[in-house]
Amino acid sequence: MTFTQLEIFALVAELQGFTAAAMRLGISQSAVSHAIKSLEQELGAPLILRQQATAEVTEVGQRLLTRAREILGLAEAMRQEVAAARGLNQGLLRIGSFGPTASLKLMPAILAVFHKRYPGIEVQIDEGGDHDVLQWLLDRRVDVGFVVLPDERFDTVPLVEDQLVALLPAEHALAERRAISVNDLADVPYILGEAGCASLMQPVFAAHGISPKVRYRISQIMTILGMVGSGDGVTVMPELALPKDMERAYPQVALRPFRPAVRRRVGLALRDLRQASPAAKAFIDTAREVVKTLA
Template structure:
């Protein structure tokens, strides 16, 4: 069993295909197939099921996938430790990111600072819903992820805090108020933003003994804003998820803070910060500093 075989197995499982894995790794598809067959032969079990519609990881493959990622992660950490000892900055860091808050507001500034200090580190970013990022960290598919805090399952690095605001069309009766209550919002047609926001909003109403009158559920932020702009409903979103130039891009939408204020914390999650590779630990440190400027 070799690191190369494990790397190919993980890539095939993540990309769900031999061709995609070959392109990502820069090798031939036959080399990928040979590596998987050799690994299956050594482990005496089928890891990948080849089907006309694509590939599926077998039950045995899913059980061994976590082990493979752990081994590759430890090997990468060893390589980075050796590179640091030689005065070099080399290696790979895999980041999980969700939504506009992390992908548009936090990551660009953090990556700019990180790349200026560690230009030799390769950065791989996977984007998905909040729940997916949490699972990627748990499965070691990524080294570090952005998430809404707190989360007791992981080591965490708090970065920024913002508040939830109600978005209404400017001619809505509640737009005349400086702040709005959940009780006032509960009777209005509600547009529920998915991609993690619903996990914040629904408990907020439930804890107040209320339930929003959900008319639409949407995962795309631009669609949510377009519906509010059309007067099809109201919504609640974290401030840092809103576009930079809301007043210019959506002049007919107003944001009003909730009363009482509802806050949200966003930060980094890791399986273990103390055992993370030097590249990941450096990313966490730089993220702390960069986030202060953003906040």
């Protein structure tokens, strides 16, 4: 069993294909197939089910995948430690990001400073919903992820705090108020989005004994804003996830705060801060510094 075999296996699993993995690594597809076959023969179990268009990880393969990513992560940390000792900044940093708060508001500002300080470090960013980032951290697919706090499963670093607001059609009766309560959303069509608040609003609704009448489940914020403006329902979003020019771009959408306020904290999470790579620790330090200027 070699690091190369584990790297190829992890990439085939992530990209769900031998051809895609070969293109990413710059090697032939036959070399990828040979590496997987040799690994399977050594372990005595099939790891990848070869489908016509995709590759699916077997149950045994899923168990090995987490271990493989752990080994590869430790190997990468070792390489970065040696590079740091030699005065070099090299390596790979994998970041999980969700929604506009992380991807549009925080990430560009943090990466701008990070790349100036550590130009030799390659950054790979995976974007998804709140739950995706959490799963990627558990699966060791990413080294550090933007998450909604608190989360006791990980070591976390708080970055910013904002409040959740209700977005209503401008002609809706609730839009006539300066602020609304969570209970006001009990009997209106609700658009459920994943922008850093889906998991947070669920316990808030439960605490008020509310089961929102979900009409749509949508992941893209621009689509949600368009549907709210068209009168298809109401939704809840964090302030930091919203466009800066909300009033001009979406005049048919009314934004109203909750009273009492419903707040959200966003931060970075790692499986184990003590074992984090130098690149991950440098990113955390940079993020802490940058968010102070954003505030």
